[in-house]
Amino acid sequence: MPVEQVTDKRGRKARLRYTLAVLPGVDGNLDVHFEDMRFLEIDGKDVAAPGAGSQPGPSLGLMATAPVLVVSRDGAYVGVRELGDSAERLLGSPLFLEGPQQVANVAELLPAPQMKAMLLTKAGDHWTTWVGAWAGLEIAPGESRDGVEELAFGERQVPMRVRYQHHGPVAGASGLVRVSFTSTLDEETGWRTMRHAIVDIHRDAGRAMSSDVEKALDQISFRRVIRLDAETDPATLRSIRTRYLMVTTLNETGRMEVRRDVREDHFDWDRAEGCR
Numbered sequence: 202m203p204v205e206q207v208t209d210k211r212g213r214k215a216r217l218r219y220t221l222a223v224l225p226g227v228d229g230n231l232d233v234h235f236e237d238m239r240f241l242e243i244d245g246k247d248v249a250a251p252g253a254g255s256q257p258g259p260s261l262g263l264m265a266t267a268p269v270l271v272v273s274r275d276g277a278y279v280g281v282r283e284l285g286d287s288a289e290r291l292l293g294s295p296l297f298l299e300g301p302q303q304v305a306n307v308a309e310l311l312p313a314p315q316m317k318a319m320l321l322t323k324a325g326d327h328w329t330t331w332v333g334a335w336a337g338l339e340i341a342p343g344e345s346r347d348g349v350e351e352l353a354f355g356e357r358q359v360p361m362r363v364r365y366q367h368h369g370p371v372a373g374a375s376g377l378v379r380v381s382f383t384s385t386l387d388e389e390t391g392w393r394t395m396r397h398a399i400v401d402i403h404r405d406a407g408r409a410m411s412s413d414v415e416k417a418l419d420q421i422s423f424r425r426v427i428r429l430d431a432e433t434d435p436a437t438l439r440s441i442r443t444r445y446l447m448v449t450t451l452n453e454t455g456r457m458e459v460r461r462d463v464r465e466d467h468f469d470w471d472r473a474e475g476c477r
Contacts, residue, residue: 202473205241209463216242221468226271230279233270233328270328276336276438278325315401318356330429330445331466332438334382342369342378352384355398361386371432377441382429391423422452442467 202222208215219238226232240248271279325333340346345366351358362385371377386394396418403410427447433440445464450457 203469205467205469207465209461211460211462214242214244215240226282229274231272231274232282233272235268268324270324272328272332276332278328278333281321281324314405315355315398318353319398322353322355326445327466330431330443330464331440334429335380335431335433335435335438338365338380340365340367340380342367350384354386354394356401357394357397359386359390359394361390374432374441376434376436377432378435379430379432380435381431384427386423386425388422388424391425392421395421395423417453420454422450424450439470440466440468441470 202220203218204221205216205218208217217238217240220236222234222236224232224234242248269282271282273279345364347362347364349360350363352361352363353359364381364383366381366383368379368381371379399414399418400410425447426449427445429446430444431440432442443466445462447460447462449460451460452458
């Protein structure tokens with residue numbers, strides 16, 4: 202099925218197109234493949250060279266690194282297939298769109314199980330936004346449900362405040378509804394979680410953490426809010442549009458940095474094959 206994606210990652214915008222293929226897995230689960238992925242625009246500029254014709258887009262070479270997502274038949278994210286003992290392929294995937302320096306920084310710590318777990322969770326954000334958050338959701342139009350859930354943050358399960366909302370029918374789209382999910386990692390829990398993650402990563406990578414780093418960790422605050430939106434068919438969970446928004450706020454010795462990452466996917470079901 203063709204999918205068009207628009208991203209805004211800390212101010213850097215991109216538009217890309219890819220094909221999703223869902224195939225039976227060897228273990229009774231389903232394998233979700235990203236195919237024919239190519240960038241169309243970066244920061245508003247057309248990336249196709251004049252006269253390029255049908256030549257592959259600039260991101261096509263990265264498709265060899267795109268992971269295969271594994272999901273259960275009831276819609277839950279299971280993990281990533283063919284990752285082996287290294288997460289380098291996952292980190293190099295166009296699913297992340299990180300800058301070269303960020304990739305280099307993370308790659309240095311890849312031996313740490315904590316880092317691998319964080320990357321696997323990041324890959325699963327795609328499926329969770331499309332399907333996972335809505336599978337089994339029972340909530341009436343116009344209603345919301347609040348609570349606390351244990352959600353993955355690296356290798357740890359962390360309690361976070363969550364809200365599910367049913368916003369009612371999608372205007373002009375018969376049978377579709379708009380639903381949303383918001384998770385909030387507050388500053389107190391966020392600080393403890395971030396500190397544990399950094400300590401675990403350094404320990405697992407066999408790197409000693411300096412006293413300066415330990416002192417710095419005691420002076421930061423970290424807050425994260427993730428919101429997922431979907432326009433979907435509640436009977437089939439076939440979304441036509443999804444949106445992922447993550448806002449992180451890091452306050453380090455009085456200097457506050459707010460990071461905002463947005464990803465929107467538009468699904469072309471009219472051109473989908475094998476799922477009528």
